[in-house]
Amino acid sequence: MPRSDEFATVDGFEMHYSAWGDPSDPPVLCVHGLSRNGRDFDPLARALEEDYYVVCPDMPGRGWSEWADDPAERYTNTAMIEILVGLCDELGFESLRYVGTSMGGGLGMALAAGPLADRIGDLVINDMPPNPETDAAPEALGRIMEYVPNPPTVETMSELEAYFRDLYEGRFSEMSDAEYRRLTMTSARRTEDGQIAPHYDPRILVADEESEDDPDPWDVWAAIDASILILRGIDSDILPEEPFERMQEVQPDAETVEIDCAHAPALNTPEQIDPIEAFFAG
Structure with missing residues:
Protein backbone atom coordinates (compact mmCIF):
# COMPACT_ATOMS: atom_id res chain seq x y z
CA MET A 1 0.00 0.00 0.00
CA PRO A 2 1.31 3.52 -0.74
CA ARG A 3 2.25 5.90 2.03
CA SER A 4 -0.69 7.92 3.33
CA ASP A 5 -0.83 11.18 5.27
CA GLU A 6 -3.01 10.85 8.36
CA PHE A 7 -4.02 13.13 11.23
CA ALA A 8 -5.08 12.35 14.78
CA THR A 9 -6.17 14.71 17.53
CA VAL A 10 -4.50 13.84 20.82
CA ASP A 11 -5.32 15.87 23.92
CA GLY A 12 -6.68 18.63 21.70
CA PHE A 13 -3.48 18.68 19.60
CA GLU A 14 -3.40 17.74 15.92
CA MET A 15 -0.70 15.21 15.07
CA HIS A 16 0.31 14.34 11.52
CA TYR A 17 1.76 10.93 10.75
CA SER A 18 2.82 8.99 7.69
CA ALA A 19 1.24 5.53 7.56
CA TRP A 20 2.62 2.61 5.57
CA GLY A 21 1.15 -0.85 5.06
CA ASP A 22 -2.04 -2.53 6.21
CA PRO A 23 -3.58 -1.27 9.49
CA SER A 24 -4.47 -4.86 10.35
CA ASP A 25 -0.78 -5.85 10.46
CA PRO A 26 1.39 -5.57 13.62
CA PRO A 27 2.21 -1.89 14.25
CA VAL A 28 5.64 -0.27 14.26
CA LEU A 29 5.95 3.23 15.70
CA CYS A 30 8.93 5.26 14.42
CA VAL A 31 9.88 8.49 16.22
CA HIS A 32 12.40 10.97 14.81
CA GLY A 33 15.13 13.19 16.23
CA LEU A 34 14.93 16.65 17.79
CA SER A 35 14.58 18.88 14.71
CA ARG A 36 13.56 16.22 12.20
CA ASN A 37 10.21 14.73 11.17
CA GLY A 38 8.55 11.41 10.44
CA ALA A 47 11.10 -2.03 3.70
CA LEU A 48 8.74 -2.96 6.54
CA GLU A 49 5.34 -2.21 5.01
CA GLU A 50 4.79 -5.70 3.57
CA ASP A 51 4.67 -7.18 7.08
CA TYR A 52 3.85 -4.29 9.40
CA TYR A 53 1.69 -1.21 9.75
CA VAL A 54 4.33 1.50 10.10
CA VAL A 55 3.36 4.81 11.70
CA CYS A 56 5.83 7.71 11.59
CA PRO A 57 4.50 10.77 13.45
CA ASP A 58 5.74 14.33 13.25
CA MET A 59 6.23 15.27 16.88
CA PRO A 60 4.65 18.55 18.07
CA GLY A 61 6.25 21.55 16.41
CA ARG A 62 7.72 19.48 13.59
CA GLY A 63 6.60 18.64 10.08
CA TRP A 64 2.85 18.97 9.62
CA SER A 65 1.91 18.54 13.28
CA GLU A 66 0.52 21.51 15.16
CA TRP A 67 2.84 24.11 16.65
CA ALA A 68 2.41 24.86 20.33
CA ASP A 69 1.05 28.08 21.79
CA ASP A 70 3.07 27.30 24.92
CA PRO A 71 6.38 25.62 23.98
CA ALA A 72 7.39 25.14 27.61
CA GLU A 73 4.36 22.89 28.06
CA ARG A 74 4.03 21.05 24.73
CA TYR A 75 7.65 20.48 23.72
CA THR A 76 9.01 18.87 26.89
CA ASN A 77 9.92 15.19 26.99
CA THR A 78 7.13 14.65 29.50
CA ALA A 79 4.55 16.17 27.15
CA MET A 80 5.86 14.22 24.15
CA ILE A 81 5.72 10.95 26.09
CA GLU A 82 2.11 11.68 26.98
CA ILE A 83 1.20 12.51 23.39
CA MET A 103 15.40 12.14 20.71
CA GLY A 104 12.96 9.48 19.56
CA GLY A 105 15.23 6.88 21.14
CA GLY A 106 15.19 8.69 24.46
CA LEU A 107 11.39 8.87 24.35
CA GLY A 108 11.33 5.16 23.53
CA MET A 109 13.35 4.29 26.62
CA ALA A 110 10.97 6.25 28.83
CA LEU A 111 7.92 4.65 27.19
CA ALA A 112 9.30 1.10 27.30
CA ALA A 113 10.16 1.41 30.99
CA GLY A 114 7.00 3.35 31.85
CA PRO A 115 3.55 3.91 30.36
CA LEU A 116 3.99 1.54 27.39
CA ALA A 117 6.01 -1.11 29.23
CA ASP A 118 3.26 -3.68 28.66
CA ARG A 119 2.90 -2.80 24.95
CA ILE A 120 6.41 -2.33 23.49
CA GLY A 121 7.84 -5.76 22.78
CA ASP A 122 10.77 -4.78 20.56
CA LEU A 123 12.70 -1.52 21.04
CA VAL A 124 15.21 -0.11 18.53
CA ILE A 125 17.40 2.70 19.86
CA ASN A 126 19.19 4.57 17.09
CA ASP A 127 22.23 6.41 18.44
CA PRO A 152 18.08 29.69 8.34
CA THR A 153 15.58 31.45 6.15
CA VAL A 154 16.56 31.22 2.48
CA GLU A 155 15.22 32.20 -0.93
CA THR A 156 15.38 28.86 -2.73
CA MET A 157 15.09 25.14 -2.14
CA SER A 158 18.60 24.73 -3.55
CA GLU A 159 19.93 26.93 -0.76
CA LEU A 160 18.05 24.88 1.84
CA GLU A 161 19.47 21.66 0.40
CA ALA A 162 22.97 23.13 0.63
CA TYR A 163 22.27 23.99 4.29
CA PHE A 164 21.16 20.45 5.09
CA ARG A 165 24.16 18.98 3.30
CA ASP A 166 26.51 21.20 5.30
CA LEU A 167 24.71 20.27 8.53
CA TYR A 168 24.44 16.50 8.01
CA GLU A 169 27.18 15.33 5.63
CA GLY A 170 29.85 13.57 7.66
CA ARG A 171 27.33 12.98 10.47
CA PHE A 172 24.39 11.09 9.01
CA SER A 173 25.34 7.89 7.27
CA GLU A 174 26.00 8.39 3.55
CA MET A 175 23.04 9.56 1.47
CA SER A 176 22.73 9.92 -2.28
CA ASP A 177 21.90 13.14 -4.10
CA ALA A 178 18.33 11.89 -4.49
CA GLU A 179 18.09 11.19 -0.77
CA TYR A 180 19.29 14.68 0.11
CA ARG A 181 16.75 16.10 -2.31
CA ARG A 182 13.98 14.05 -0.64
CA LEU A 183 15.16 15.13 2.82
CA THR A 184 15.03 18.76 1.71
CA MET A 185 11.60 18.47 0.10
CA THR A 186 10.15 16.82 3.22
CA SER A 187 11.84 19.27 5.61
CA ALA A 188 10.84 22.64 4.17
CA ARG A 189 8.13 25.21 4.90
CA ARG A 190 7.25 28.61 3.45
CA THR A 191 7.45 31.56 5.81
CA GLU A 192 4.91 34.39 5.87
CA ASP A 193 7.01 36.44 3.47
CA GLY A 194 7.40 33.58 1.00
CA GLN A 195 10.90 32.47 1.94
CA ILE A 196 11.88 28.91 2.91
CA ALA A 197 12.90 27.54 6.30
CA PRO A 198 13.34 24.11 7.91
CA HIS A 199 10.04 22.47 8.80
CA TYR A 200 10.12 22.94 12.60
CA ASP A 201 9.28 25.48 15.27
CA PRO A 202 12.53 27.23 16.36
CA ARG A 203 11.20 27.13 19.93
CA ILE A 204 11.33 23.31 20.27
CA LEU A 205 14.46 23.30 22.41
CA VAL A 206 12.96 23.30 25.91
CA ALA A 207 13.74 21.36 29.08
CA ASP A 208 11.54 19.56 31.57
CA GLU A 209 11.33 21.06 35.03
CA GLU A 210 13.57 19.01 37.28
CA SER A 211 12.14 17.22 40.29
CA GLU A 212 13.73 15.18 43.07
CA ASP A 213 11.26 12.43 42.16
CA ASP A 214 12.57 12.10 38.59
CA PRO A 215 14.19 8.68 38.05
CA ASP A 216 17.81 8.44 37.02
CA PRO A 217 17.87 7.86 33.23
CA TRP A 218 20.17 4.89 33.72
CA ASP A 219 17.66 3.34 36.12
CA VAL A 220 15.05 3.81 33.40
CA TRP A 221 17.34 2.01 30.95
CA ALA A 222 17.85 -0.83 33.41
CA ALA A 223 14.10 -1.22 33.95
CA ILE A 224 13.29 -2.00 30.31
CA ASP A 225 12.06 -5.57 29.77
CA ALA A 226 11.53 -5.31 26.00
CA SER A 227 13.92 -6.90 23.54
CA ILE A 228 16.45 -4.24 22.56
CA LEU A 229 18.48 -3.44 19.46
CA ILE A 230 20.99 -0.55 19.67
CA LEU A 231 22.33 1.08 16.52
CA ARG A 232 25.31 3.40 16.88
CA GLY A 233 27.38 5.54 14.58
CA ILE A 234 30.99 4.58 15.20
CA LEU A 239 26.50 8.15 21.85
CA PRO A 240 30.24 7.88 22.49
CA GLU A 241 31.89 4.52 23.09
CA GLU A 242 31.85 4.67 26.92
CA PRO A 243 28.07 5.04 27.42
CA PHE A 244 27.49 2.60 24.55
CA GLU A 245 29.49 -0.04 26.40
CA ARG A 246 27.71 0.79 29.65
CA ALA A 254 20.66 -6.15 23.89
CA GLU A 255 21.72 -6.66 20.28
CA THR A 256 24.03 -4.05 18.75
CA VAL A 257 24.97 -2.80 15.30
CA GLU A 258 27.64 -0.18 14.60
CA ILE A 259 27.56 1.89 11.41
CA ASP A 260 30.45 3.77 9.81
CA CYS A 261 29.10 7.29 10.43
CA ALA A 262 28.67 9.85 13.18
CA HIS A 263 25.26 10.93 14.58
CA ALA A 264 23.06 9.39 13.39
CA PRO A 265 22.55 6.39 11.09
CA ALA A 266 19.92 7.47 8.56
CA LEU A 267 18.31 4.01 8.39
CA ASN A 268 18.50 4.17 4.61
CA THR A 269 20.76 1.27 3.58
CA PRO A 270 20.53 -2.54 3.78
CA GLU A 271 23.27 -2.68 6.42
CA GLN A 272 21.05 -0.57 8.68
CA ILE A 273 17.59 -1.81 7.67
CA ASP A 274 18.29 -5.56 7.48
CA PRO A 275 19.24 -5.89 11.19
CA ILE A 276 15.99 -4.15 12.17
CA GLU A 277 13.95 -6.48 9.96
CA ALA A 278 15.74 -9.52 11.41
CA PHE A 279 15.31 -8.20 14.96
CA PHE A 280 11.57 -7.74 14.50
CA ALA A 281 11.20 -11.15 12.85
CA GLY A 282 13.12 -12.90 15.63
Whole structure:
Protein backbone atom coordinates (compact mmCIF):
# COMPACT_ATOMS: atom_id res chain seq x y z
CA MET A 1 0.00 0.00 0.00
CA PRO A 2 1.31 3.52 -0.74
CA ARG A 3 2.25 5.90 2.03
CA SER A 4 -0.69 7.92 3.33
CA ASP A 5 -0.83 11.18 5.27
CA GLU A 6 -3.01 10.85 8.36
CA PHE A 7 -4.02 13.13 11.23
CA ALA A 8 -5.08 12.35 14.78
CA THR A 9 -6.17 14.71 17.53
CA VAL A 10 -4.50 13.84 20.82
CA ASP A 11 -5.32 15.87 23.92
CA GLY A 12 -6.68 18.63 21.70
CA PHE A 13 -3.48 18.68 19.60
CA GLU A 14 -3.40 17.74 15.92
CA MET A 15 -0.70 15.21 15.07
CA HIS A 16 0.31 14.34 11.52
CA TYR A 17 1.76 10.93 10.75
CA SER A 18 2.82 8.99 7.69
CA ALA A 19 1.24 5.53 7.56
CA TRP A 20 2.62 2.61 5.57
CA GLY A 21 1.15 -0.85 5.06
CA ASP A 22 -2.04 -2.53 6.21
CA PRO A 23 -3.58 -1.27 9.49
CA SER A 24 -4.47 -4.86 10.35
CA ASP A 25 -0.78 -5.85 10.46
CA PRO A 26 1.39 -5.57 13.62
CA PRO A 27 2.21 -1.89 14.25
CA VAL A 28 5.64 -0.27 14.26
CA LEU A 29 5.95 3.23 15.70
CA CYS A 30 8.93 5.26 14.42
CA VAL A 31 9.88 8.49 16.22
CA HIS A 32 12.40 10.97 14.81
CA GLY A 33 15.13 13.19 16.23
CA LEU A 34 14.93 16.65 17.79
CA SER A 35 14.58 18.88 14.71
CA ARG A 36 13.56 16.22 12.20
CA ASN A 37 10.21 14.73 11.17
CA GLY A 38 8.55 11.41 10.44
CA ARG A 39 9.49 11.35 6.75
CA ASP A 40 13.04 10.47 7.81
CA PHE A 41 11.79 6.89 8.14
CA ASP A 42 10.59 6.56 4.53
CA PRO A 43 13.32 4.03 3.54
CA LEU A 44 12.78 1.88 6.64
CA ALA A 45 9.00 2.06 6.39
CA ARG A 46 9.10 1.07 2.73
CA ALA A 47 11.10 -2.03 3.70
CA LEU A 48 8.74 -2.96 6.54
CA GLU A 49 5.34 -2.21 5.01
CA GLU A 50 4.79 -5.70 3.57
CA ASP A 51 4.67 -7.18 7.08
CA TYR A 52 3.85 -4.29 9.40
CA TYR A 53 1.69 -1.21 9.75
CA VAL A 54 4.33 1.50 10.10
CA VAL A 55 3.36 4.81 11.70
CA CYS A 56 5.83 7.71 11.59
CA PRO A 57 4.50 10.77 13.45
CA ASP A 58 5.74 14.33 13.25
CA MET A 59 6.23 15.27 16.88
CA PRO A 60 4.65 18.55 18.07
CA GLY A 61 6.25 21.55 16.41
CA ARG A 62 7.72 19.48 13.59
CA GLY A 63 6.60 18.64 10.08
CA TRP A 64 2.85 18.97 9.62
CA SER A 65 1.91 18.54 13.28
CA GLU A 66 0.52 21.51 15.16
CA TRP A 67 2.84 24.11 16.65
CA ALA A 68 2.41 24.86 20.33
CA ASP A 69 1.05 28.08 21.79
CA ASP A 70 3.07 27.30 24.92
CA PRO A 71 6.38 25.62 23.98
CA ALA A 72 7.39 25.14 27.61
CA GLU A 73 4.36 22.89 28.06
CA ARG A 74 4.03 21.05 24.73
CA TYR A 75 7.65 20.48 23.72
CA THR A 76 9.01 18.87 26.89
CA ASN A 77 9.92 15.19 26.99
CA THR A 78 7.13 14.65 29.50
CA ALA A 79 4.55 16.17 27.15
CA MET A 80 5.86 14.22 24.15
CA ILE A 81 5.72 10.95 26.09
CA GLU A 82 2.11 11.68 26.98
CA ILE A 83 1.20 12.51 23.39
CA LEU A 84 2.78 9.30 22.09
CA VAL A 85 0.80 7.28 24.62
CA GLY A 86 -2.31 9.14 23.48
CA LEU A 87 -1.51 8.46 19.82
CA CYS A 88 -1.10 4.74 20.53
CA ASP A 89 -4.42 4.78 22.38
CA GLU A 90 -6.09 6.67 19.52
CA LEU A 91 -4.79 4.14 16.99
CA GLY A 92 -5.70 1.15 19.18
CA PHE A 93 -2.14 -0.17 19.50
CA GLU A 94 -2.33 -2.83 22.22
CA SER A 95 1.16 -4.09 21.36
CA LEU A 96 3.82 -2.57 19.13
CA ARG A 97 7.39 -2.42 17.97
CA TYR A 98 9.23 0.88 18.39
CA VAL A 99 12.08 2.58 16.50
CA GLY A 100 13.52 5.83 17.85
CA THR A 101 16.29 7.96 16.40
CA SER A 102 18.16 10.29 18.78
CA MET A 103 15.40 12.14 20.71
CA GLY A 104 12.96 9.48 19.56
CA GLY A 105 15.23 6.88 21.14
CA GLY A 106 15.19 8.69 24.46
CA LEU A 107 11.39 8.87 24.35
CA GLY A 108 11.33 5.16 23.53
CA MET A 109 13.35 4.29 26.62
CA ALA A 110 10.97 6.25 28.83
CA LEU A 111 7.92 4.65 27.19
CA ALA A 112 9.30 1.10 27.30
CA ALA A 113 10.16 1.41 30.99
CA GLY A 114 7.00 3.35 31.85
CA PRO A 115 3.55 3.91 30.36
CA LEU A 116 3.99 1.54 27.39
CA ALA A 117 6.01 -1.11 29.23
CA ASP A 118 3.26 -3.68 28.66
CA ARG A 119 2.90 -2.80 24.95
CA ILE A 120 6.41 -2.33 23.49
CA GLY A 121 7.84 -5.76 22.78
CA ASP A 122 10.77 -4.78 20.56
CA LEU A 123 12.70 -1.52 21.04
CA VAL A 124 15.21 -0.11 18.53
CA ILE A 125 17.40 2.70 19.86
CA ASN A 126 19.19 4.57 17.09
CA ASP A 127 22.23 6.41 18.44
CA MET A 128 20.99 7.71 21.79
CA PRO A 129 22.33 7.20 25.34
CA PRO A 130 20.09 7.14 28.42
CA ASN A 131 21.24 10.57 29.61
CA PRO A 132 22.54 12.74 26.76
CA GLU A 133 23.11 15.69 29.11
CA THR A 134 25.96 13.79 30.75
CA ASP A 135 26.69 10.95 28.30
CA ALA A 136 27.06 12.94 25.08
CA ALA A 137 30.21 14.88 24.27
CA PRO A 138 29.94 18.54 25.35
CA GLU A 139 30.70 19.77 21.84
CA ALA A 140 27.73 17.77 20.54
CA LEU A 141 25.34 19.48 22.92
CA GLY A 142 26.88 22.85 22.04
CA ARG A 143 26.31 22.20 18.35
CA ILE A 144 22.64 21.39 18.96
CA MET A 145 22.15 24.44 21.16
CA GLU A 146 23.61 26.59 18.39
CA TYR A 147 21.79 25.39 15.27
CA VAL A 148 18.36 24.21 16.47
CA PRO A 149 17.03 27.59 17.72
CA ASN A 150 18.50 29.42 14.72
CA PRO A 151 17.28 27.77 11.52
CA PRO A 152 18.08 29.69 8.34
CA THR A 153 15.58 31.45 6.15
CA VAL A 154 16.56 31.22 2.48
CA GLU A 155 15.22 32.20 -0.93
CA THR A 156 15.38 28.86 -2.73
CA MET A 157 15.09 25.14 -2.14
CA SER A 158 18.60 24.73 -3.55
CA GLU A 159 19.93 26.93 -0.76
CA LEU A 160 18.05 24.88 1.84
CA GLU A 161 19.47 21.66 0.40
CA ALA A 162 22.97 23.13 0.63
CA TYR A 163 22.27 23.99 4.29
CA PHE A 164 21.16 20.45 5.09
CA ARG A 165 24.16 18.98 3.30
CA ASP A 166 26.51 21.20 5.30
CA LEU A 167 24.71 20.27 8.53
CA TYR A 168 24.44 16.50 8.01
CA GLU A 169 27.18 15.33 5.63
CA GLY A 170 29.85 13.57 7.66
CA ARG A 171 27.33 12.98 10.47
CA PHE A 172 24.39 11.09 9.01
CA SER A 173 25.34 7.89 7.27
CA GLU A 174 26.00 8.39 3.55
CA MET A 175 23.04 9.56 1.47
CA SER A 176 22.73 9.92 -2.28
CA ASP A 177 21.90 13.14 -4.10
CA ALA A 178 18.33 11.89 -4.49
CA GLU A 179 18.09 11.19 -0.77
CA TYR A 180 19.29 14.68 0.11
CA ARG A 181 16.75 16.10 -2.31
CA ARG A 182 13.98 14.05 -0.64
CA LEU A 183 15.16 15.13 2.82
CA THR A 184 15.03 18.76 1.71
CA MET A 185 11.60 18.47 0.10
CA THR A 186 10.15 16.82 3.22
CA SER A 187 11.84 19.27 5.61
CA ALA A 188 10.84 22.64 4.17
CA ARG A 189 8.13 25.21 4.90
CA ARG A 190 7.25 28.61 3.45
CA THR A 191 7.45 31.56 5.81
CA GLU A 192 4.91 34.39 5.87
CA ASP A 193 7.01 36.44 3.47
CA GLY A 194 7.40 33.58 1.00
CA GLN A 195 10.90 32.47 1.94
CA ILE A 196 11.88 28.91 2.91
CA ALA A 197 12.90 27.54 6.30
CA PRO A 198 13.34 24.11 7.91
CA HIS A 199 10.04 22.47 8.80
CA TYR A 200 10.12 22.94 12.60
CA ASP A 201 9.28 25.48 15.27
CA PRO A 202 12.53 27.23 16.36
CA ARG A 203 11.20 27.13 19.93
CA ILE A 204 11.33 23.31 20.27
CA LEU A 205 14.46 23.30 22.41
CA VAL A 206 12.96 23.30 25.91
CA ALA A 207 13.74 21.36 29.08
CA ASP A 208 11.54 19.56 31.57
CA GLU A 209 11.33 21.06 35.03
CA GLU A 210 13.57 19.01 37.28
CA SER A 211 12.14 17.22 40.29
CA GLU A 212 13.73 15.18 43.07
CA ASP A 213 11.26 12.43 42.16
CA ASP A 214 12.57 12.10 38.59
CA PRO A 215 14.19 8.68 38.05
CA ASP A 216 17.81 8.44 37.02
CA PRO A 217 17.87 7.86 33.23
CA TRP A 218 20.17 4.89 33.72
CA ASP A 219 17.66 3.34 36.12
CA VAL A 220 15.05 3.81 33.40
CA TRP A 221 17.34 2.01 30.95
CA ALA A 222 17.85 -0.83 33.41
CA ALA A 223 14.10 -1.22 33.95
CA ILE A 224 13.29 -2.00 30.31
CA ASP A 225 12.06 -5.57 29.77
CA ALA A 226 11.53 -5.31 26.00
CA SER A 227 13.92 -6.90 23.54
CA ILE A 228 16.45 -4.24 22.56
CA LEU A 229 18.48 -3.44 19.46
CA ILE A 230 20.99 -0.55 19.67
CA LEU A 231 22.33 1.08 16.52
CA ARG A 232 25.31 3.40 16.88
CA GLY A 233 27.38 5.54 14.58
CA ILE A 234 30.99 4.58 15.20
CA ASP A 235 32.03 8.25 15.30
CA SER A 236 28.93 9.46 17.16
CA ASP A 237 29.46 12.25 19.67
CA ILE A 238 25.90 11.82 20.99
CA LEU A 239 26.50 8.15 21.85
CA PRO A 240 30.24 7.88 22.49
CA GLU A 241 31.89 4.52 23.09
CA GLU A 242 31.85 4.67 26.92
CA PRO A 243 28.07 5.04 27.42
CA PHE A 244 27.49 2.60 24.55
CA GLU A 245 29.49 -0.04 26.40
CA ARG A 246 27.71 0.79 29.65
CA MET A 247 24.35 0.37 27.93
CA GLN A 248 25.38 -3.16 27.00
CA GLU A 249 26.58 -3.91 30.52
CA VAL A 250 23.27 -2.78 32.00
CA GLN A 251 21.23 -4.58 29.30
CA PRO A 252 23.48 -7.55 28.43
CA ASP A 253 20.89 -9.20 26.16
CA ALA A 254 20.66 -6.15 23.89
CA GLU A 255 21.72 -6.66 20.28
CA THR A 256 24.03 -4.05 18.75
CA VAL A 257 24.97 -2.80 15.30
CA GLU A 258 27.64 -0.18 14.60
CA ILE A 259 27.56 1.89 11.41
CA ASP A 260 30.45 3.77 9.81
CA CYS A 261 29.10 7.29 10.43
CA ALA A 262 28.67 9.85 13.18
CA HIS A 263 25.26 10.93 14.58
CA ALA A 264 23.06 9.39 13.39
CA PRO A 265 22.55 6.39 11.09
CA ALA A 266 19.92 7.47 8.56
CA LEU A 267 18.31 4.01 8.39
CA ASN A 268 18.50 4.17 4.61
CA THR A 269 20.76 1.27 3.58
CA PRO A 270 20.53 -2.54 3.78
CA GLU A 271 23.27 -2.68 6.42
CA GLN A 272 21.05 -0.57 8.68
CA ILE A 273 17.59 -1.81 7.67
CA ASP A 274 18.29 -5.56 7.48
CA PRO A 275 19.24 -5.89 11.19
CA ILE A 276 15.99 -4.15 12.17
CA GLU A 277 13.95 -6.48 9.96
CA ALA A 278 15.74 -9.52 11.41
CA PHE A 279 15.31 -8.20 14.96
CA PHE A 280 11.57 -7.74 14.50
CA ALA A 281 11.20 -11.15 12.85
CA GLY A 282 13.12 -12.90 15.63
